[in-house]
Amino acid sequence: MKKRNRVMNLFYIPALILFSIFVIYPLCKGIALSFTNWNGYSQTYKMVGLSNYTRMLTDKNVIRAFINTLIYGGMSTLLQNVLGLALALFLNQKFKGRAVTRTLVYLPVMIAPLIMGYVMYFFFSFNNGALNDLLAVFGKEAVDWLSDGKTAVAILTIVNSLQFVGISMVIYLAGLQGIADMYYEAADIDGATPLKKFRYVMLPLLQPAVTSSVTINLIGGLKLFDIIMALTSGGPGYDSHSLSTLVHRTYFASENAGYASAIGIITFLLIAVFSNLIVQYLKKKEVEM
Amino acid sequence: MKKKNGIWRIPVLIVIFCVYFSPFYILTVISFKSATDLSSRWEFPAAPTLDNFRTAIEQGGILKALFHSFVIMVIAVLLIVVVGSLAAYPLARNKSKWNKVIKAFVMGIMMVPPLSILVSLYSIIVDMGGVNQYWGIIIILLTFELPQAIFLYSNFISSIPTALDEAAALDGCGPVRTFFLIIFPQLKSVTASVVILAGIHCWNDYQFSLYVLQSSEMSTVTLAISSFFSQTTSNLNAASAAALLAILPVVVCFLCLQKYFIKGMVDSAVK
Known part of the structure; x- marks a missing residue:
């Protein structure tokens, strides 16, 4: 049996080779590059020590992108979970048209975020934009939606949340369907109000669904790239960049590969620490229930 | 006893429907409109055209x-x-x-x-x-x-x-x-x-x-799609097609x- 296991273990060798070449090696190489001033194509470059990292601390664009990334991650997660749970509760009731509604809400999850970004451009553009046309119907002035950094960040967060809220909805629907009726019946006998039933019966039993949904939304939001590229390209100025788009810009447009690597490595650490903390916290809550 | 009427669901459904259907609607409308038609993106084209699809296939x-x-x-x-x-x-x-x-x-x-x-x-x-x-x-x-x-x-x-x-x-x-x-x-x-x-x-x-x-x-x-959108800012209709x-x-x-x-x-x- 031992020999059999040894032969069996060979089965994961191809996967491990791929991970080593295309994840671990680039990660190490990225750490090495982050201490250099490489421009991305020349043969020679110098070691510059920690200067890429110290530069980041005073780089307004990096700090802006860092805050934006936390907003994209955190606010999207909040919106998607609140809306997702609300939609799940609503669509868990029996009525005509609920199947169609579920399909419609889930459909955008399938669409490339890049394309969704371009479609949203038709809504938010100043000239002939669909939203401004609606405002005009109510006699309001047209708004230049994407000209202000803060509004742009808010719009990107909302678009991302609405596009992917279907994921949370489906997870919560599965969670709701897994709760046995007897819990509600027991609560009814104890005279619980609907609000109390929600707070003390349903939410604790949904905790595993919350963990899954938050993890997926958080990782998706912190990595936001395509929608930003399509809708604002990080603009106006650098105001709506996430760390992902900033790495891209620093590498290609500013030809600053060493610095881009350093931003990438810091992003990796941030996402790893941030999402691990939240997942640990949620897991602990699950156990307590 | 628990039977309430579901009238309140109708406005909720309308909002969900509007939010989630409108992107597809707008995309379709723009795809079938000629580039010179500057009417609102909510209005369905008076004369739907397939030119945009032709451009998308031939040039895009x-x-x-x-x-x-x-x-x-x-x-x-x-x-x-x-x-x-x-x-x-x-x-x-x-x-x-x-x-x-x-x-x-x-x-x-x-x-x-x-x-x-x-x-x-x-x-x-x-x-x-x-x-x-x-x-x-x-x-x-x-x-x-x-x-x-x-x-x-x-x-x-x-x-x-x-x-x-x-x-x-x-x-x-x-x-x-x-x-x-x-x-x-x-x-x-x-x-x-x-x-x-x-x-x-x-x-x-x-x-x-x-x-x-x-x-x-x-x-x-x-x-x-992305190069189409960045190159042909003047022809968004073909890009959306x-x-x-x-x-x-x-x-x-x-x-x-x-x-x-x-x-x-x-x-x-x-x-």
Whole structure:
């Protein structure tokens, strides 16, 4: 049996080779590059020590992108979970048209975020934009939606949340369907109000669904790239960049590969620490229930 | 006693419907409008035209891009299924200390955001000569989709009784034959989930393709759409016709196979 296991273990060798070449090696190489001033194509470059990292601390664009990334991650997660749970509760009731509604809400999850970004451009553009046309119907002035950094960040967060809220909805629907009726019946006998039933019966039993949904939304939001590229390209100025788009810009447009690597490595650490903390916290809550 | 009337649902449904239907509506309207028609994007064109689709196909190369995306997706997904299920088998069956470390390592890979290693990953692909090659993008998509596939497969294989493997071993099947003849045929439903999740990711990928496929000759759907939008700002109508053509296959697939899509999503999320 031992020999059999040894032969069996060979089965994961191809996967491990791929991970080593295309994840671990680039990660190490990225750490090495982050201490250099490489421009991305020349043969020679110098070691510059920690200067890429110290530069980041005073780089307004990096700090802006860092805050934006936390907003994209955190606010999207909040919106998607609140809306997702609300939609799940609503669509868990029996009525005509609920199947169609579920399909419609889930459909955008399938669409490339890049394309969704371009479609949203038709809504938010100043000239002939669909939203401004609606405002005009109510006699309001047209708004230049994407000209202000803060509004742009808010719009990107909302678009991302609405596009992917279907994921949370489906997870919560599965969670709701897994709760046995007897819990509600027991609560009814104890005279619980609907609000109390929600707070003390349903939410604790949904905790595993919350963990899954938050993890997926958080990782998706912190990595936001395509929608930003399509809708604002990080603009106006650098105001709506996430760390992902900033790495891209620093590498290609500013030809600053060493610095881009350093931003990438810091992003990796941030996402790893941030999402691990939240997942640990949620897991602990699950156990307590 | 509990029967209340559901009238309040109607406004809620209308809001949901408006929010989620309007993007598709607007995209369709713009695709069928001629470029000179500057009426509101809410108004359906008085004289619908197919010119935009013609431009998208002839100048935007959208058909070629659809073909590239399709080839990349099919090969990548096939490899993901084979490499992923193979790797998951020992991890699910042989729970030695060492294999637990490997499994934790694979799950850790899932946490690495591609953007943080894109710069060096790109230079490695350049060194290997994988830029503008099918294999270059396929191998990257394969690598980054693998952890999820391994996760799904090993969860599923753990739920198959080991008696099956033991019976096969008694009959003289080696691990290779046991896997391909006995275990793999049991994996149909989880394979459907893996194919759908990985397929959608490969089809919609933009970030990796942007780096690896730089020649316009090799554009995938997302790349073709993005260059279309940036080049022809004066002709947004044709660009949206291209976008409509690009999402059509996905929407049709989803509507036909909805059940499997949602099952795949739930499987991947809930342990």
